[in-house]
Amino acid sequence: MKNPTLRVTKWLANIPVEACCSTCPDKCFKAASTQHRPELLDFQQQLMRAFERHLVLEHKSAA
Numbered sequence: 001m002k003n004p005t006l007r008v009t010k011w012l013a014n015i016p017v018e019a020c021c022s023t024c025p026d027k028c029f030k031a032a033s034t035q036h037r038p039e040l041l042d043f044q045q046q047l048m049r050a051f052e053r054h055l056v057l058e059h060k061s062a063a
């Protein structure tokens with residue numbers, strides 16, 4: 001079994017705005033801007049948090 005990883009599918013310049021689970025093609029996570037403009041760290045953290053939730057809920061692995 002391959003471990004699921006987070007794969008970025010959409011970039012805004014150098015900022016990841018959308019990422020999908022490598023083993024669930026229909027599972028994608030989007031980062032939303034909480035400030036006036038997208039922040040790299042903020043977006044990375046949003047995607048990581050969404051992916052960690054997905055891992056726990058659907059892959060039953062501890063984040």
Ligand SMILES: [Zn+2]
Binds near residue numbers: 021022024058
């Ligand atoms: Zn998955």
